[in-house]
Amino acid sequence: ETGVTQSPTHLIKTRGQQVTLRCSSQSGHNTVSWYQQALGQGPQFIFQYYREEENGRGNFPPRFSGLQFPNYSSELNVNALELDDSALYLCASSFDGQMNTEAFFGQGTRLTVV
Amino acid sequence: GESVGLHLPTLSVQEGDNSIINCAYSNSASDYFIWYKQESGKGPQFIIDIRSNMDKRQGQRVTVLLNKTVKHLSLQIAATQPGDSAVYFCAENSPGGYNKLIFGAGTRLAVHP
Numbered sequence: 730e731t732g733v734t735q736s737p738t739h740l741i742k743t744r745g746q747q748v749t750l751r752c753s754s755q756s757g758h759n760t761v762s763w764y765q766q767a768l769g770q771g772p773q774f775i776f777q778y779y780r781e782e783e784n785g786r787g788n789f790p791p792r793f794s795g796l797q798f799p800n801y802s803s804e805l806n807v808n809a810l811e812l813d814d815s816a817l818y819l820c821a822s823s824f825d826g827q828m829n830t831e832a833f834f835g836q837g838t839r840l841t842v843v
Numbered sequence: 844g845e846s847v848g849l850h851l852p853t854l855s856v857q858e859g860d861n862s863i864i865n866c867a868y869s870n871s872a873s874d875y876f877i878w879y880k881q882e883s884g885k886g887p888q889f890i891i892d893i894r895s896n897m898d899k900r901q902g903q904r905v906t907v908l909l910n911k912t913v914k915h916l917s918l919q920i921a922a923t924q925p926g927d928s929a930v931y932f933c934a935e936n937s938p939g940g941y942n943k944l945i946f947g948a949g950t951r952l953a954v955h956p
Binding site: 772833837 | 851877879884885886887888889892932934937942943944945946947948949
């Protein structure tokens with residue numbers, strides 16, 4: 730176990746709705762990154778939060794947003810859900826928001842949009 | 844739960860054999876690489892990493908080789924066990940000042956008794 734926990738584990742939403750996913754980082758880690766993993770593909774970087782601020786973003790539209798809290802836990806919010814948003818959403822925690830440090834993943838939240 | 848990597852290339856090996864999983868990475872400026880193992884219904888699990896100033900690194904039963912000339916990584920697993928069955932991803936750290944990992948497509952390893 731990595732110590733990175735995500736909730737909920739599974740979620741079903743209707744197209745057009747909004748969703749919030751949560752992640753608690755590993756003890757001692759101050760950086761959380763979010764990834765989207767479609768079925769049969771590798772994870773795709775959404776964005777990263779370091780010390781409560783967005784610290785880099787992948788090629789995802791603005792309806793994907795996030796937060797990081799003082800205890801370094803994080804939320805991923807997706808507005809106006811589309812069918813293609815169905816995926817496994819992973820968070821990874823690491824230390825210091827810099828390059829070349831190990832990133833440990835949670836179990837993921839499986840989001841299904843119908 | 845749903846399977847990871849339903850249409851991924853598959854490497855089938857006999858239990859006890861050595862496995863070699865290959866990966867081509869995309870950015871010649873990438874300087875940090877990680878191999879992850881992902882079992883069905885779970886998040887990626889860190890296996891081993893290597894920095895670009897090295898060409899080989901060994902862990903317990905695993906070895907990663909890096910060839911920067913051809914942008915190629917390989918993961919060698921010695922004495923493969925049924926518990927090694929999973930999808931394996933290589934990931935490169937994209938230059939840009941933060942840990943943005945770019946993942947490869949993945950390879951499914953199937954270990955047969």
